[in-house]
Amino acid sequence: MSVSRRTLLKASAAATVIGGGGMPWVARAQQAEFSYKYANNLPDTHPMNVRAREMSAAIKTETNGRVDIAIFPSNQLGSDTDMLSQIRSGGVEFFTLSGLILATLVPAASINGIGFAFPDYDTVWKAMDGELGAYVRGEIGKANLVVMDKIWDNGFRQTTSSTKPINGPEDFKGFKIRVPVSPLWTSMFKAFDASPASINFSEVYSALQTKVVEGQENPLAIISTAKLYEVQKYCSLTNHMWDGFWFLANKRAWEKLPDDLRAIVAKNINAAGLKQRGDVAKLNAGLQTDLAGKGLIFNQPVVAPFREKLRAAGFYAEWKGKYGDEAWALLEKSVGKLA
């Protein structure tokens, strides 16, 4: 991580020298009218970054070079917590963030992560492209951030461990698990009597490697592209929540774009998001064999007892109270009765 950040700093220092020294016209000829940064927490090889590169190229072409979006993957510009403050201040112009983490600023944004709420992708996209997503985007707007219409996929999350498989809720008891920085994640694993530690994704690999925590939970596409299988032994297909990335823009930077450019940028971001959804769903469905080949031991626990444990711990009732009746009704309209 620090190597790539160093390389980046060196590269930008070199660019400054060229721009300020020998041949300023070269740098100026290539300078777009709007040079924006898009930062995220995922590896370069994850479909999010693959589709973002295509998207950025299409935006450059369709705006005749006026809009240039440079991509900074893999936490090169800092952790999610850092990037969330940068998107607010304008330090970066675009950022994709899990709704559950965004909830540290916009509480309603974690609602799609309620444990065992979504049964499948069809139900997810209907809700997130429908009323529930529209409600959450409204709340994000109130926090002075711009959000694109189409949420990008992270996926259904699975639990990995270096110590033991998770077969039922009782296996979570005392389990030292890394969770992203988000009240919902902490609350859910506390309801399982686990011992959750809030750690940004930028530190997850090393936290697992040094055994600061025993396990973590993420979709298979991330377990694969971030090579978490190198430092974990078991993968339990708990499917305990669906998680997605809202594509956020800094409001001032967004409003600086003339209407025609704004339309081109939004159209291409949303189109890339739809393609990314297809890629991730396919990866998440097909990666088990590949990861088993790399040494991960898989098991498929029965889901009902986990849900029952959360219900008995008062988890659903507590979060219904936090989100309020309107938001909870929109969730239940999509997924059925929870509490």
Ligand code: X2X
């Ligand atoms: O931090 C995580 O685990 C990740 C990469 O899945 C999110 O961005 C929520």
